[in-house]
Amino acid sequence: MLSKSYSILQVFARQKEEKKERALTKREWIKIDRIVIILLFAAVIAGAILFS
Template sequence: MLIKSFTVLQAFARQKEESQAKPITRKQWINADRIVMIALFLSVIVGAILFS
């Protein structure tokens, strides 16, 4: 009789049911762009202070 034992490879096996990625909306794109622009702006300010 074979025993189903847990192996390391079972954790990496692909599941039968894959989740579909939802496309993001225009509003989500705008919010993501704003966050990136703020992060870049703040990093430029911090870089200017550190390297001056």
């Protein structure tokens, strides 16, 4: 019996169906903005602690 082995090159292989990109809704933009602002705020606090 043959087993199917997955090589690392299959990750980079082109998909059979190309995904259609859809526009983000206003609610999704707000969520993303909040996450980015929180990450930047945390990075500033960490940097202030690290370099003080």
